[in-house]
Amino acid sequence: MNTLNGPVGVIPLEDHRTVTSQWYCEVCLPQAFEELSNERPSTGVRGILFYQDNAPAHTAARIMDYLTNSGVQMLPHPPYSPDLFLFPTVKKMLRGRRFQTADEAVEEFRRIFFDLPQDAFFNWFKSWFDRMCKCIGMGGNTLKKYK
Template sequence: MELLDHLPYSPDLSRNDSLTFPKIKNRLRGQRFQSPEEAVEAFKNAVLDLPANEWNKCFENWFERMQMCINLRGEYLEKQ
């Protein structure tokens, strides 16, 4: 295995929650919580309410980006 000179926390490989996070945020927008525990519970419920196809899209996009990084041998995607 060849070690590639690449940052371990590349933005190209970061979690791809940009599709799901805005939807979760919109569900929580405007709500007020009496405690941190109540906020966490509301967040959990919002996450669990997202349909499976939304999560599938999120992970498919992430896997595609990982494959592009492999194909580019560690070069940043923005350079292409």
């Protein structure tokens, strides 16, 4: 998860499992919102604008119900929206490396993630916001060039 000011936490998927709506609803989101609440003790998740991709595990009815009841405001995910910068950036930094254990890989991901400069998150958010404004200006047609 990341904020305008940088990352708050990393929630790894255990034992090479697949992200399912059950795991996302019962493990990932509660942990993510707990970490956010710890960072924001006076407001918790109130006032958070929540953005996620539109993978089936993220858009299942149980997830939408959970998010509606959590008090966060969902930002819509337009079709063909560009991916978050984070994962391609970190994947590039990890490419070709081997780890002895899954825990080692998670720790290296965390190290890279938390070492990303704070302005990278701000710049990504600004770029994402600008692209969404352009998408709205084009009537939602994200197949056109963004720039």
